[in-house]
Amino acid sequence: MASDRIFGLVSLFVALAYIASATQIQTSFLADPVGPKAFPMLVGAVAALSSLVLILRPDPDPSWPIGRTWVSLLIAVVVLIAYAYSLKPLGFLVPTAIAAGVLSYQLSPQPRAAALTGVGLSVGLFVLFRFALGLSLFAFPKGWF
Amino acid sequence: MDIFANLALGFSVALSPYTLMLAVAGCFLGTIIGALPGLGPSNGVAILIPITFTLGLDATQALVLMTAVYYGAMYGGRISSILLNIPGDEPALMTTLDGYPMAKAGRAGDALVLSGVASFVGALLATIGLMLLAPMLARVAYLFGPAEYFALYLLAFCTLGGMASNNQAKAALASCIGLGIAMIGVDNNSGLPRMTGGHLHLMDGIDFLVAIVGLFAIAEVFFFIESHGKGSSIGVKLEKVRIPWRDIRETTPTMIRASGVGFVAGILPGAGASLGSFLAYMTEKSIAGPKGGFGTGVARGIAAPEAGNNSAAGGALVPMLTLGVPGSGTTAVLLALLMTLNITPGPTLFTDRPEVVWGLIASLLIANVVLLLMNVPMVKIFVRILSVPAWILLPGVTMVSFVGIYSLSGSYFDLLLMIGFGALGYVLRKLDIPTVPVILGILLGGNMENALRRAMVLSDGDATFLFSSPIAIGLWIAAVVGFIAPMFLRSVLTKPQAVTD
Incomplete structure (x- = not known):
């Protein structure tokens, strides 16, 4: 309602x-x-x-998530916004690893698996996009190497 | 015979080795996308569009790849329905009703093969129907002027809102959100900015791809976070896979009937595959009567929704290609693809660019055969992919979405918009407000306004011009009926609930 x-x-x-x-x-x-x-x-x-x-004429209420889930969702949104801002200045690998890791942790709270997921996805997707699909992505911020 | 000459043209385009490879790759990718819970045809195709765009494929190749993914996702949706009791996409919901009980009874392999064959029959018949019907409809579409197009767009919003939602007001609100967003940017007629608030990033409007990926893919991630990635473990073990010839023979009439029902449902603007599989299942259920045992894991209960679902997927391409009005969420996404490739769907597409249309139809036929060959012997591989946990899959989907949208314009602003649309999609779906009308509004809003304004220029501002031709009047009546009728039919059309353990 x-x-x-x-x-x-x-x-x-x-x-x-x-x-x-x-x-x-x-x-x-x-x-x-x-x-x-x-x-x-x-x-x-x-x-x-x-x-x-x-x-x-409102419909019955949906079941909204409770306290902790809201925090998880809020963290996810904040991480994604930070990721959007950092993709250009910080290169692909580091922000992607962090963002994917945090998201993975929000889905299932296992720190080790989440960290591995973050790093694995970041490197794997970079190789896929950069070399197989030929998108122009920068691995690291310009001027590092 | 025109059709054979056209088909020959189509196959000459589609059978080049590179295109063929794209079709096979698309089928494989599509089946995986359809099978993974949380990734359906619409969001799967949506996140792939920006990437296809940056790959530099030409129009036909991109179209072949994406329609192969589209058909593949329709096939794949059944795998998680049958094994996990989780529909991979909305139309696959009906397949869970008999598929899951059959799988629990130890016949998971039979159910998968049977549903694969039913999908093949449905898609094949629908593609043939598309070949016969689309050129005819394209000829009728030449009679459409701006007044008729305005009524047609209205019809699409009304039927889609009427069918897809449980509450007319919510569907109308969703359409208005989409139309309102479509108005942002520079006005086509006067060249002056509208609704931008002086924001430079908004001057060229909001890219529909940003909205689609946000509403479908990012919102899905939020939903998975809410449920903490539950429900992604294998429910039923898959034993040896054999081909159940007897079941296939017995369900052949069912498949053909269901394909017919599904095709018609698919053609209706705004109705789409969910309605197709629903009507096919309900028709077969009432033909079989209470003795048919529907809902307990009978073969016909699997064959009917799968044939109907895939047939509707083909039928939905008819209005999309001939009139530029999509019949479902996924075809709305495919329309977005066409617009990105600078192809204007409509009657002129058939005469101006026959190689695109017939290449597409030929590749649908090829994709269908490839999918059957792929899905029966290789079903075990796809089942293994199902066990990818959500905590790897969903971050991956998010990152692919980000890279795709980022590669479109290279601006952080589009990414922020996409996150905003993701949050909006989450709230809308929570409140049971359908998101497909939002997409449709963003896609068609500009055309709809242009049609209205052109009609008014023709009639010098006389509003009765909108109802001046029989076609227009028919469309207006259909629109009003399509919007109002579901209110009264709701008690008849209630969807059966998924079986619970």
């Missing part, structure tokens, strides 16, 4: 904000009868309507 209501409320606000920003779209002098504003506003209106239905 509550989850659908909250999601409906959030999406209602997003939809209204979307419509509001659609009214700010610049139109050019070469306008067609519909123009660039109408379709986004239509989409926003349908979304707002569906959100209202969600708020008024």
